[in-house]
Amino acid sequence: MLIFKENTVLYADNDKEIQGAVMxxxxxxxxxxxxxxxxxxxxxxxxxxxxxxxWMTKALKSDWTAVASVxxxxxxxxxxxxxxxxxxxxxxLIVTTGGTGPAKRDVTPEATxxxxxKILDGFAxxxxxxxxxxxxxxxxxxxxxxxxxxxxxxxxxxxxxxxGECLEAVFPAVxxxxxxxxxxxxxxxxxxxxxxxPKHAMKQS
Amino acid sequence: MLIFKENTVLYADNDKEIQGAVMxxxxxxxxxxxxxxxxxxxxxxxxxxxxxxxWMTKALKSDWTAVASVxxxxxxxxxxxxxxxxxxxxxxLIVTTGGTGPAKRDVTPEATxxxxxKILDGFAxxxxxxxxxxxxxxxxxxxxxxxxxxxxxxxxxxxxxxxGECLEAVFPAVxxxxxxxxxxxxxxxxxxxxxxxPKHAMKQS
Amino acid sequence: MLIFKENTVLYADNDKEIQGAVMxxxxxxxxxxxxxxxxxxxxxxxxxxxxxxxWMTKALKSDWTAVASVxxxxxxxxxxxxxxxxxxxxxxLIVTTGGTGPAKRDVTPEATxxxxxKILDGFAxxxxxxxxxxxxxxxxxxxxxxxxxxxxxxxxxxxxxxxGECLEAVFPAVxxxxxxxxxxxxxxxxxxxxxxxPKHAMKQS
Numbered sequence: 001m002l003i004f005k006e007n008t009v010l011y012a013d014n015d016k017e018i019q020g021a022v023m024x025x026x027x028x029x030x031x032x033x034x035x036x037x038x039x040x041x042x043x044x045x046x047x048x049x050x051x052x053x054x055w056m057t058k059a060l061k062s063d064w065t066a067v068a069s070v071x072x073x074x075x076x077x078x079x080x081x082x083x084x085x086x087x088x089x090x091x092x093l094i095v096t097t098g099g100t101g102p103a104k105r106d107v108t109p110e111a112t113x114x115x116x117x118k119i120l121d122g123f124a125x126x127x128x129x130x131x132x133x134x135x136x137x138x139x140x141x142x143x144x145x146x147x148x149x150x151x152x153x154x155x156x157x158x159x160x161x162x163x164g165e166c167l168e169a170v171f172p173a174v175x176x177x178x179x180x181x182x183x184x185x186x187x188x189x190x191x192x193x194x195x196x197x198p199k200h201a202m203k204q205s
Numbered sequence: 206m207l208i209f210k211e212n213t214v215l216y217a218d219n220d221k222e223i224q225g226a227v228m229x230x231x232x233x234x235x236x237x238x239x240x241x242x243x244x245x246x247x248x249x250x251x252x253x254x255x256x257x258x259x260w261m262t263k264a265l266k267s268d269w270t271a272v273a274s275v276x277x278x279x280x281x282x283x284x285x286x287x288x289x290x291x292x293x294x295x296x297x298l299i300v301t302t303g304g305t306g307p308a309k310r311d312v313t314p315e316a317t318x319x320x321x322x323k324i325l326d327g328f329a330x331x332x333x334x335x336x337x338x339x340x341x342x343x344x345x346x347x348x349x350x351x352x353x354x355x356x357x358x359x360x361x362x363x364x365x366x367x368x369g370e371c372l373e374a375v376f377p378a379v380x381x382x383x384x385x386x387x388x389x390x391x392x393x394x395x396x397x398x399x400x401x402x403p404k405h406a407m408k409q410s
Numbered sequence: 411m412l413i414f415k416e417n418t419v420l421y422a423d424n425d426k427e428i429q430g431a432v433m434x435x436x437x438x439x440x441x442x443x444x445x446x447x448x449x450x451x452x453x454x455x456x457x458x459x460x461x462x463x464x465w466m467t468k469a470l471k472s473d474w475t476a477v478a479s480v481x482x483x484x485x486x487x488x489x490x491x492x493x494x495x496x497x498x499x500x501x502x503l504i505v506t507t508g509g510t511g512p513a514k515r516d517v518t519p520e521a522t523x524x525x526x527x528k529i530l531d532g533f534a535x536x537x538x539x540x541x542x543x544x545x546x547x548x549x550x551x552x553x554x555x556x557x558x559x560x561x562x563x564x565x566x567x568x569x570x571x572x573x574g575e576c577l578e579a580v581f582p583a584v585x586x587x588x589x590x591x592x593x594x595x596x597x598x599x600x601x602x603x604x605x606x607x608p609k610h611a612m613k614q615s
Contacts, residue, residue: 101590102528102557102587102590104592118307120344120347121347122333122343122346122347125535126337126344128531128532129535137587137608139532139583141532142529170344172341172342173342173343173344176345177342180306180307180345181309323516325549326534326552327538327548327549327550327552328549330549375549378547378548378550381547382512386513401547
């Protein structure tokens with residue numbers, strides 16, 4: 001739980017102060033979380049995080065700032081990082097990579113479900129459905145998506161090549177979803193990916 | 206929670222009495238709930254409720270009575286209305302329209318999940334799958350279906366044109382589902398929509 | 411809850427001792443549970459259990475031993491049987507048949523969800539999706555799959571002819587799933603069904 005006190009943010013559980021962490025609503029921030037025991041220990045290079053950022057760079061025409069983190073497969077740590085990126089940094093979108101399989105250490109969906117207000121099952125269905133065209137083990141993925149306040153959180157697979165496939169499958173619905181939860185207004189590069197918005201939701205450029 | 210006391214029904218929370226609300230099992234009732242802040246305040250015309258009723262009129266050959274309600278996007282109010290239509294009115298089927306998106310005020314699925322004994326994920330999957338053929342933002346719908354005693358409850362989208370698409374996608378399974386939970390025996394107009402029942406479940410006409 | 415005490419296993423709830431129930435990790439065991447009030451009372455022949463075993467015999471090249479049980483649609487009994495087959499018998503895979511519909515007595519998914527650590531929604535989606543090609547009432551199935559420790563549990567329909575359709579739809583992902591949860595290494599008869607494993611996960615034969 002976060003407690004806001006004047007210009008500082010206190011974590012109720014450990015009283016650790018984060019100075020100057022006042023949310024700036026005017027700036028569009030996107031969070032990138034790589035969940036991997038080995039990458040967090042530096043045992044191998046994080047490929048998922050950069051793959052997600054590279055995809056987003058191609059997809060978005062709007063300005064945005066990246067907030068990135070590489071962390072171990074620990075449920076409480078994932079939850080804390082999601083909460084900080086959502087509530088403190090004010091990210092409109094957070095994408096995670098890794099930790100969505102059936103293994104004991106895979107706990108990213110559990111952490112995501114815990115911090116979200118609403119789960120959007122359609123994202124998971126659509127990502128699995130598209131991944132199934134590539135590999136029958138796509139059904140093993142437990143990746144979910146949901147909202148926390150004005151932040152949309154999407155779990156992506158750990159495999160870098162599968163990240164693009166999944167984002168391509170769901171991103172056309174992402175900008176309008178973030179409109180509905182009152183986050184930033186995202187615009188896509190139509191030559192790369194076309195987002196759908198009902199006419200009444202489009203801002204004039 | 207409902208407390209039955211002789212021929213009256215008492216709401217435990219507010220002690221409001223509903224006279225003569227004894228359930229009549231012989232009559233087939235279908236509940237229609239429009240969940241919309243603005244429609245409930247009369248700020249615009251309820252189009253979803255009439256669209257659901259018009260569809261049902263075309264689909265069903267059996268006699269039935271409509272029980273309709275237009276209410277605000279308040280979770281406790283939606284729950285109370287679902288419980289009343291299921292337990293007091295004895296509706297075999299309740300369809301809702303509205304409140305299934307990701308926005309903060311969208312709480313119809315939460316209310317439905319709270320009052321249901323069993324959730325039938327296949328309805329949600331099938332409705333989203335069909336809606337995806339029309340619009341990529343179909344994955345944002347959190348509509349669910351489930352059973353409460355002998356009542357089947359189905360969430361439909363708020364957009365009137367999408368109501369028919371979703372009902373068409375799942376209705377072939379609805380009459381047999383209601384048989385299995387011991388609700389009314391529904392018969393469809395086969396020229397409009399064909400319901401599936403295993404042979405052993407068909408009544409001779 | 412199971413309490414392991416030296417070479418015996420005690421059920422905390424009833425103190426019933428099961429002698430010599432020490433798990434042998436070297437042997438591959440598969441559990442088959444038929445959930446049916448009538449079959450458990452001997453009122454009709456269990457066809458689902460043998461259908462699941464016959465399918466597995468065709469599918470698997472590896473050696474395995476069957477552990478089979480025919481039980482009533484009682485949630486606590488299903489849970490107890492799943493726990494015993496997983497924790498005491500050490501089954502790497504448990505398949506169930508029956509009790510997945512919307513009727514009041516159908517409680518197999520509830521029991522499965524209760525004993526599982528993780529639910530794998532992709533199995534349910536894929537099984538319903540394939541069953542929908544045969545019958546529109548496939549959306550009524552609430553069958554799920556999940557893991558309990560090193561055991562994968564899959565709910566299958568009650569109808570014997572639908573068992574093969576569902577197993578065919580998900581089995582290509584089963585051996586790798588069991589690898590990931592550190593269960594037995596299963597090999598399939600490729601002429602019957604081809605399982606997918608990433609190259610790094612394949613054992614040399």
